[in-house]
Amino acid sequence: MANTVIELDHLAKEFGDETVLKDINMTLNQGEIIGLIGPSGAGKSTVIKVTLGMEVASGGSAKVFDTVMPNRELLGRIGYMAQTDALYDALSGRENLKFYGVMKGIAKQDMAKEVEHAAKVVDLTGDLDKRVAGYSGGMKRRLSLAIALLGGPELLILDEPTVGIDPALRRQIWKELGRIRDEGRSILITTHVMDEAELCDRVALLLGGKVMAFDKPASLETQYQVGTVEDVFLKAEGVES
């Protein structure tokens, strides 16, 4: 039996009178990439925030590494990339990476290698010494992703990591995500790009506060009798394609 890295059990979340998550049941196993898809406002970021303990669940539970969240110590084992970049504009890309590297407890002697590797994956090597204030939106996303990758965390939680990133680099990033998965590390990723959903081991479709479908892309396509995850998404939403 595979090791369970994330276990969401009857998870619910309300904001005031708005029920965003009604009943979320989902698991992420070790060495697996799970894609979380759903229309804008479906609650994908909320699932991530409750999983990380940044928001308190209204019902049910979120366990990471068999521990009920929130749990501060576990955060060191998780690389998180939020939807909004949390970068220091006045510092260079390299200084941002080093700052977060220190926060993650990366040893001094490993820092340069870690920074170099993470920057290479997102193609920022040549821009590392420029101030982040001068970065484009896409470059900031890439730097945020590099920060999440630092230190080789066992679990990566990435909220729309490839927004504003061109197709060639997106392919390179997915190659790296595949390599990370093949090393036995685990990834939870949200995306609006359906081509990326096809690259996940399993896809969870979030709709109406529930996980409407959760399976391998090919199995979902068979169940919904369509040819792509995009068509699964449209059919589940009740849109005629």
Ligand SMILES: Nc1ncnc2c1ncn2[C@@H]1O[C@H](COP(=O)(O)OP(=O)(O)OP(=O)(O)O)[C@@H](O)[C@H]1O
């Ligand atoms: N802190 C908050 N306070 C009040 N409402 C919130 C809060 N965070 C999220 N919401 C609401 O929860 C709903 C789901 O938001 P969420 O950001 O999780 O959706 P999403 O699926 O990630 O959307 P997108 O694809 O557009 O990023 C939205 O209606 C949003 O307004």
